[in-house]
Amino acid sequence: MRQAERRSGRARGRAERRGATAARALAGAALLGSALALAAAAPPDPAPLAPAPLAPQGKWVVNYGERGCAMARAFGAADAPVIVAWRSLPFSDRVELSVQRRLGQRGLRRGVLTIAVEGRGDQTVYEAFNGTGDKLRTLRGWTNPALFADLPERAVLTLTPSSEPALAVSLVGTARALAALARCNDDIARGWGIAPGERAAVATEAQSRGSPTRFIGPEDYAKAAVARGELGTSAQVWTIATDGRVSECRTVIPSGSEALDKAGCDAARLRARFTPAVGRDGLPMTSHTTQVIRWELPGAWQDDPAYRAYVRQRREAARAEG
Known part of the structure; x- marks a missing residue:
């Protein structure tokens, strides 16, 4: 009898323990269910806030140079200004946009720059670098000048680089400065010796025969520049003659x-070929184009994943065009 009672007691104990375990499991499930319900009901994480636009310190300054024109303006705090500059070139469908600010040394980096202004946008590659022993960091990229056409007085420009801090500036008074830049x-x-209204006389623009990236290649990199570790980005105006060659x-x-600037011009004269522009009279005519050339040494730049993906897509598109 006592053995039966002991067996019965052990059975009740096991049942109670199983019941307690089941209760804890149910309680845990209820808590988990509540947490899931709360998670489902909670709003998603908000998108990163755009930086507050920096106010300008003064007016835009348009600089007349022998090679080209640029305009610049300081923004933000007087003791740590951010300098934003435009540099446009005749016969170019791109404008160089650059930012200089105090960020410390970060090396040579390349990434993708997202540009937004008044509902318009563009994505382009950028380069970021410091001067020798300089804490001022420069970021520059090339974009479409149409982004800045007909700007309202209180427009805001937002720049979001893939590997550098984002920035926004107020573009108050920029339309007048852009008009002065065009006159420059x-x-x-x-x-x-080139008529500014040349493009108005063109019925059909000159078209490159093949991708312009094939006109200048690694074999054109000056050996002296390689030995000195020289690299950089240049812009050149090419004169396209009526035979489709670069005459100047x-x-x-x-x-x-x-050495690199000379190498670029030498390669353009030797290898670049175009279908010449056609004037409104139906005849071939001399025209001009501006080309941006990037001279790179392996391993010199830190390329982020966004940059590598962007370049890969562009190369695939160029191959598809033939």
Whole structure:
């Protein structure tokens, strides 16, 4: 009898323990269910807030240069200003946009820059670098000048680099400065003996025969520049003759290496081929184009994943075009 009672007691104990375990499991499930319900009901994490736009310190300053024109303006605090600059070139469908600010040394980096202004946007690659021993960091990229056409007085420009801090600035008074920049470029063109209204006389623009990236390649990298570790980005104005060849080359934004700038012009004259522009009279005509050339040494730049993906897509598109 006592053995039966002991067996019965042990059975009741096991049942009670199983019941307690089941109760804890049910309680845990209820708590988990409540947590899931709360998680489902909670709003998603908010998107990162855009930076507050920095106010300008003064007016835009338009600089007339022998090679080209630029305009710049300081924004933000007087003791740590952010300098934003535009540099446009005659006969170019791109404008160089650059930012200089105190960020410390971060090395040579390349990424993808997202540009937004008044509902318009663009994505382009950027380069970010410091001067020698300089804590001022420069970021620059090339974008479509149409983004800045007909700007309202209180427009805001937001720049979001893939590997650098985002930035927003107020563009108050920018439309007048852009008009002055356009007049400056017309004056530069006249100084080169080129009519500023040349494009108005063109019925069909000159078209490159193949991708322009094939006109200048690694074999054109000057050996002296390689030995000195020279690299950089330049812009050149090419004169396209009626036979489709580059008859004249003018470096308007130097790379920082005379050897590389000369190599770019030499390669353009040797290898670049175009279908010439056609005037409104139906005849071939001399025209001009601006090309941006990036001289790179392996391993010099830190390329983020966004940059590598962007470049890969562009190369695939160029191959598809033939």
